[in-house]
Amino acid sequence: MPGFPLSWRAAFVLGLITLVLGAILVFQPTHSLNVISVLLGAAMIASGVYHLLRTFDSQEGERVWQAVSGVLFILVGQALVRDFHLGMVLIGLFIGFTWIIQGVSALMESFSGHRARAETGWSLFFGVISLIAGIVVVIAPIASVTTLAIFMGAWFVVMGLVEMVGSLVTRRAAGRPSAGPVSVPGQRSSEAPAAGAASGEASSGESVSSEAASGDSASGEAMSGESASRVAGSGKTRGQGS
Numbered sequence: 001m002p003g004f005p006l007s008w009r010a011a012f013v014l015g016l017i018t019l020v021l022g023a024i025l026v027f028q029p030t031h032s033l034n035v036i037s038v039l040l041g042a043a044m045i046a047s048g049v050y051h052l053l054r055t056f057d058s059q060e061g062e063r064v065w066q067a068v069s070g071v072l073f074i075l076v077g078q079a080l081v082r083d084f085h086l087g088m089v090l091i092g093l094f095i096g097f098t099w100i101i102q103g104v105s106a107l108m109e110s111f112s113g114h115r116a117r118a119e120t121g122w123s124l125f126f127g128v129i130s131l132i133a134g135i136v137v138v139i140a141p142i143a144s145v146t147t148l149a150i151f152m153g154a155w156f157v158v159m160g161l162v163e164m165v166g167s168l169v170t171r172r173a174a175g176r177p178s179a180g181p182v183s184v185p186g187q188r189s190s191e192a193p194a195a196g197a198a199s200g201e202a203s204s205g206e207s208v209s210s211e212a213a214s215g216d217s218a219s220g221e222a223m224s225g226e227s228a229s230r231v232a233g234s235g236k237t238r239g240q241g242s
Contacts, residue, residue: 008170015163018156025153029146032153037087041080048073085142092141095148096134103131 025032051070055063080087106127110120137144 008167008174011167011170012164015160015167017160018163019160022153022156022158022160025149025156027153029149029153033088033091033145033149034084037080037084037091040091041077041087044073044077044080046077048075048077088142088145092137092145095145096137096141099130099134099137101134103127103129103134106130 048070051066051073055066055070076090080090104127106123110123110127137148
C-alpha cells in the first residue's frame with residue numbers, strides 16, 4: 001500500500017515468522033529438535049567437506065589437522081542426520097558443557113577481587129546458576145533439551161507478538177497526517193496594530209513624497225516664470241535703445 005513505509009511490513013512478517021516458529025517449538029518440540037538435528041548435521045557435513053578441500057591449499061604442517069577435523073565433522077554430521085537420539089544427546093552435551101564453562105569463568109571472576117561488590121555478587125549468582133544448569137543438562141541431555149525447546153518456543157512467541165504489535169504501532173504513526181502550523185489567538189491581535197502602523201507609515205511616506213514632488217513642480221514653474229519675465233524685460237530695453 002503506498003503511503004506506508006516498508007519497514008513496518010518487514011517487521012510484521014518477521015514477527016509472524018518468529019511467532020509461528022515459537023508455536024511449533026512449544027507444541028511439537030520433539031519434531032522440531034529432529035529438524036534442528038538434521039540441519040545441524042548437514043551443516044557439519046558441509047564444514048567437513050570444506051576442511052577436506054582446504055587440505056589441498058594449506059601448508060604441509062596444516063594438512064593433517066585440516067584432514068582430521070574434516071573427517072570428524074563429516075562423521076558427527078552423519079550421526080546427527082541418521083540418529084535422532086544421538087543428535088539430541090550431542091546438542092544437550094554441547095549446551096551443558098558451554099554453561100558449565102561459563103559458570104566456572106563467572107565464579108573465577110567473582111573470586112578474583114578486581115570488581116565492585118555489586119558486580120561480584122552478580123557474577124557469583126550467574127556462575128552458580130549457569131554451573132547448576134549445565135550439570136543438569138549434561139546429566140539428562142534429552143529431557144533437558146526438550147524442556148529448553150519448549151521454553152525457547154514460548155520466548156519466540158512472546159517476541160513475535162511484541163514485534164507484530166510494534167509494527168502495527170509504527171504503521172498507525174506513519175499513517176497520521178502531519179500537524180500544521182499552530183496558530184496562537186493573541187498573535188493576530190498583536191499583529192493587527194503593527195500592520196496598521198506599517199500601513200500608516202507607508203501612506204505618510206507616500207504623502208510626503210507627493211508633496212515633495214508638487215513642491216518641486218511649483219518651484220520649477222516659478223523659475224520658468226522668472227526667466228520669462230527677464231526675457232520680456234530685456235526685449236523692452238532693446239526696443240527703447242533702438
